[in-house]
Amino acid sequence: MIIDTHAHLYYDDLLNNIDTILEQAIAAGVERIIVPAVDMATSRTILELSSKHKMIFAAIGVHPCDVNKIKIDDFTELRDLLKHDKVVAVGETGLDYYWDKSNIKIQKQIFRKQIELALENKLPVVIHTRDSIKDAIEIIGEMKCPELKGQFHCFSGDEKDLECILRFDDFYVSFCGNITYKKYEGREVIEAVPPERLLAETDSPFLPPEPFRGKKNQPAWIVKSLEKIAELKKIDPVNLADLIHNNTISLFYKLI
Numbered sequence: 001m002i003i004d005t006h007a008h009l010y011y012d013d014l015l016n017n018i019d020t021i022l023e024q025a026i027a028a029g030v031e032r033i034i035v036p037a038v039d040m041a042t043s044r045t046i047l048e049l050s051s052k053h054k055m056i057f058a059a060i061g062v063h064p065c066d067v068n069k070i071k072i073d074d075f076t077e078l079r080d081l082l083k084h085d086k087v088v089a090v091g092e093t094g095l096d097y098y099w100d101k102s103n104i105k106i107q108k109q110i111f112r113k114q115i116e117l118a119l120e121n122k123l124p125v126v127i128h129t130r131d132s133i134k135d136a137i138e139i140i141g142e143m144k145c146p147e148l149k150g151q152f153h154c155f156s157g158d159e160k161d162l163e164c165i166l167r168f169d170d171f172y173v174s175f176c177g178n179i180t181y182k183k184y185e186g187r188e189v190i191e192a193v194p195p196e197r198l199l200a201e202t203d204s205p206f207l208p209p210e211p212f213r214g215k216k217n218q219p220a221w222i223v224k225s226l227e228k229i230a231e232l233k234k235i236d237p238v239n240l241a242d243l244i245h246n247n248t249i250s251l252f253y254k255l256i
C-alpha cells in the first residue's frame, strides 16, 4: 500500500499513456497518487484527471516558478477549487531562487497567501524549495500554528535544516529518485530523519531512480527510492512502507 505523494501526471509523456502508467503503478503496489499543480491551468487539469481516476488526488496551487503569471482573480478561483472533494493539499507552493531571484518578494507573498488558504481550508501545504530552504523555514516558523501542516517535498536541505523542520509538529520530508544516484550527497540527512516524519514521492516525470536514469520517471518506480531509504535507515522495507503509509494518511487526511 504505497502512496506516491508527488507525481506531475499531466506532462505529455505521462498523460498520453495514463492508463498504462496507472496500471504499472498498481502492479508495483501504489494505491494512490497525489498530483501537484504548478499553476491555474494544471490545477483544473488535475481536477479533471482526479474525477476520471479513482486513485488520483490533487494538490492545487501555484509553483514559485510560476508566480509571475498569477492574477488577483486566480485566488478567487483557487479558493473555489480547494473545496473539491479530491483536493488533499495546497501546492505546490514555496520558494525557488535557482531559476529566478528577481521576484523573491512576490514569491514570498504568494507563498504566504497559499499558507493562509491552506489554513482557511484545513489543508496541508506541499512545499518546493530550491536554494531557498532557509527562507521557507523562516516563513513557516512565522506562520506556524497547530493547524498548519505540510510536506517539504524533494528535500535537499542539510541536517540543520532538517532539525528546524522537525521542530514544527506535523511537518514531513520526502526524497526523490536522485537518492539512488552514486553522486547523491544527502545520505546522512536521510539517516537522520525519524521514520515517523517520512513520506514517499517520485516527482514524476523528473528525477528517475537508478536503473531508469534518462527515462521519464513514473509512480511505479517509487519502490526504488523506498528500497534505498530502507537500506540507509536499516529498517525492514515492509515496516518502512507501513510507517510511511500511516504518516501519509495522517497528513493528507482527505485521501481516505
Ligand SMILES: [Zn+2]
Residues within 6 Å of the ligand: 006, 008, 036, 092, 128, 203
Ligand atoms: Zn513538483
